[in-house]
Amino acid sequence: MVTIYDVAKEAGCSPTTVSKAFNNYSGVSDATFKKIMEAADKLGYTVNTNARALATKKTWLLGVLFSEDVNTGIAHPHFSEILQSFQVRAGEYGYDVVFVNKRLGNREASYLEHCKYRGVDGVLLAANKMFTDEIQSVLSSEIKCVSVETNYPNQHTVISDNRMGSLQALEYLYFLGHRKIAHIACPLTSVAGQERYSAYKEFLKSKGIEENPKYLVETNAFKAEEGIAAATQLLQQAWDDLPTAIYCGYDEIACAAMTTFRAQGFRVPEDLSIVGFDNVAISGFTTPTLTTIEQDRGAIGRNAADTLIKMIEGKELNQPLDMRIPTKLIVRNSCARI
Amino acid sequence: MVTIYDVAKEAGCSPTTVSKAFNNYSGVSDATFKKIMEAADKLGYTVNTNARALATKKTWLLGVLFSEDVNTGIAHPHFSEILQSFQVRAGEYGYDVVFVNKRLGNREASYLEHCKYRGVDGVLLAANKMFTDEIQSVLSSEIKCVSVETNYPNQHTVISDNRMGSLQALEYLYFLGHRKIAHIACPLTSVAGQERYSAYKEFLKSKGIEENPKYLVETNAFKAEEGIAAATQLLQQAWDDLPTAIYCGYDEIACAAMTTFRAQGFRVPEDLSIVGFDNVAISGFTTPTLTTIEQDRGAIGRNAADTLIKMIEGKELNQPLDMRIPTKLIVRNSCARI
DNA sequence: TTCTTGAAATAAATCCTTTTATTAACATTA
DNA sequence: TAATGTTAATAAAAGGATTTATTTCAAGAA
Incomplete structure (x- = not known):
């Protein structure tokens, strides 16, 4: 694997400088920056997320948590559309989306354990059973959450009106x-x-x-x-x-x-x-x-992503948000004038 | 964050021993094992995936790659069902599922770059456009792949008959x-x-x-x-x-x-x-x-997961697999005897 | 009693980045 | 000219786990 040390050697500078360059920090001259980027390109360098996450405690990962008792899970047409737009929008901000389940390696675990294990920066909650201990424990942890199926007291919600x-x-x-x-x-x-x-x-x-x-x-x-x-x-x-x-x-x-x-x-x-x-x-x-x-559903997913990322990035939302997405009447043929 | 050092101190042993205990390695006495587990429970220890992945070069992450030109993406009913069963089965083996897209942080990137960035252990490929450079580059990389929409030459495929x-x-x-x-x-x-x-x-x-x-x-x-x-x-x-x-x-x-x-x-x-x-x-x-x-679709997802994980875990498949899942006639009311 | 052997336990190095001080070099000001 | 400030660059530590190579200790053999 190509590391910043390799890039540094190729570019004739120190690893620290390479790191700074890739993070767009100040203190790197234009000339050095260019040399570093060329070296990185040449060697095919990609930053190692795991090392980065270890150092920064930020994974750029959002968890998606849906109750599996609804055995269809993601396959539910309503939720899968929300998830799709959530995932696309999250990607635009540089976040990736990972499924959260109730396992950890080979043993049963709780959702909360799984979230901690993966170190997700935030969680999209799509459980329609309102209150289970499992979910409560996630909500009352310090993990940032946005819910799209149920509005929990004092939690951020994005849901249809x-x-x-x-x-x-x-x-x-x-x-x-x-x-x-x-x-x-x-x-x-x-x-x-x-x-x-x-x-x-x-x-x-x-x-x-x-x-x-x-x-x-x-x-x-x-x-x-x-x-x-x-x-x-x-x-x-x-x-x-x-x-x-x-x-x-x-x-x-x-x-x-x-x-x-x-x-x-x-x-x-x-x-x-x-x-x-x-x-x-x-x-x-x-x-x-x-x-x-x-x-x-597109708006629900997008707004959920926006909200969650705002929370993660510390733009405090002054109050628990209960965002309602407008609905629309679709007239077809199942109704008649009396 | 609770680390193996904390657990070690609590249990009165060394970090190495804690690590061994959690990995079920030999060389840990029953008594110590028990003490370690109790200490871990008490402190609420969860292994840090990033640190582990950094040391082992294994992320326990499977990427899902689907062509977004099909703008529905995951929301496509056919694929979402495959994905659901894939994800459940992968979870049973301890793998988590993450979406792969064409971004890296704030810039455009290739699927391959994204895979390398996240360090996925394998990829589920669900592209129905047969050949694009993007996808070819993933296929010809050293990343393990299974395809569920298209059968590429010399690649493992799980697909309906x-x-x-x-x-x-x-x-x-x-x-x-x-x-x-x-x-x-x-x-x-x-x-x-x-x-x-x-x-x-x-x-x-x-x-x-x-x-x-x-x-x-x-x-x-x-x-x-x-x-x-x-x-x-x-x-x-x-x-x-x-x-x-x-x-x-x-x-x-x-x-x-x-x-x-x-x-x-x-x-x-x-x-x-x-x-x-x-x-x-x-x-x-x-x-x-x-x-x-x-x-x-359940069988497709499950078999894809099984196949991919076999490859990852080094159980060599002796030849590129073209697995065909049987189909079934569902008789309803749109056909009549002539 | 001494020597082997094996199991249990550990120290230290490693994985790759980021971050916090520091240093070096040069330009500016008094 | 000396003092100050600024920018560019770096060394070294930290982050949390795994792994390799050692050490310790007790049991069994000679």
């Missing part, structure tokens, strides 16, 4: 003339579930519509199967007075519910209008295509 | 009575495109069906829009003698083509049977749901 999105969906249905609007809520253990549900209640109140418990179904997971069960349950409990529209907290659930309704003989959107949330890939391909709320 | 999958799709159509089978090929610049196309030709030959150039359309990208264009083109060029079935090299293209055909008044599957390839999420949600070929 669930209230805004819900109101966009609901106002649209209201505009189309709907007054009997049901809600299939995504899991209330998640922040998304909670916020979308409470926006639903807020909306009804603001329009002077009374809450009807028969128009509410709660699901237990962000999965298609839950949509089938929810649709069935909704039909049962509201049989005598069916809603004309459904606001559904998550696209996959909405799509599965839509299929179920159609299988029961309902026409969408003629008999039943449906709005989803998330704008995942499938929603553009269902019959009918799904009207939904788009999350700006 | 495109021939098998194609024949499964085509035999199924044949079994349903179809003889006029068209092919919408995915980009022939990709290995997937090439192999699926050549299997199509092989199939026709084996059945004694003459190749009809009107029944072939080539696309330029793995994108839905290409499916629309391809469907339109197919209808134009084969208008006088339409095929009864279409084997389509990629699901998204198949779905978009299907939508286009239906918009033109064709019934699927009554007028036209369609088979895709990949089993991406949307194919279970289209109308009709799409019959397709499933790739075992």
